[in-house]
């Protein structure tokens with residue numbers, strides 16, 4: 001079977017992690033092998049970089065270099081081998097997050113990000129010139145105020161979650177810009193709906209691509 005790469009994106013508190021297992025179960029019921037992973041992270045090295053990114057003070061360039069270093073290792077060790085086996089890879093965040101957070105959120109140069117994206121994501125797949133990109137990006141679109149309320153009730157904030165509503169308004173705009181530039185790849189979900197409705201939107205977006213065929217009802 002052909003591997004599939006599906007990413008989950010949205011601002012902190014949008015509900016991505018709450019829904020990833022639901023999609024994994026639906027895909028397994030359709031007969032697919034699923035690899036569940038996340039960014040930054042997913043390998044021992046990338047998880048160390050994640051801990052630094054989430055908790056240590058640094059400037060935007062250092063942040064950007066670390067997310068791409070983590071991503072390259074993650075692609076090399078986990079994502080590309082899983083896709084080569086024919087798995088569906090479900091990844092909680094990928095490069096759209098870099099454009100949204102480091103790019104529009106922190107104000108890092110978007111052209112430099114595009115260059116780094118090409119550098120980090122090319123030359124690992126079986127097809128040597130391929131720049132790895134998701135086949136589908138599930139974008140959990142939630143107003144920053146709603147996400148902030150959810151997070152306040154949920155946990156002690158990390159370095160990103162501690163940012164204010166203005167930062168997340170920019171990050172949300174970053175996601176909207178990315179979605180506008182890749183309308184075929186992005187599926188926008190109204191993440192402010194109750195969980196069951198968000199899950200239904202997510203499954204419909206995947207089913208619409210024919211990827212849940214064979215699932216037992």
Ligand SMILES: Nc1ncnc2c1ncn2[C@@H]1O[C@H](COP(=O)(O)OP(=O)(O)OP(=O)(O)O)[C@@H](O)[C@H]1O
Nearest residue numbers: 011012013014015016017018150154193194195198
């Ligand atoms: N549709 C929903 N309605 C109400 N609350 C929700 C909904 N989806 C998730 N939540 C709650 O919101 C909080 C954040 O959800 P979750 O951790 O899934 O978000 P996330 O997008 O993965 O956030 P982060 O990127 O910060 O990890 C959790 O407490 C979760 O239970």
Ligand SMILES: Cc1cn([C@H]2C[C@H](O)[C@@H](COP(=O)(O)O)O2)c(=O)[nH]c1=O
Nearest residue numbers: 012039040067093094097098101160161
């Ligand atoms: C991939 C990626 C992530 N981030 C930020 C966004 C989040 O605040 C954290 C990860 O935490 P989560 O609870 O797992 O969502 O990292 C980023 O700034 N840039 C990136 O490329």
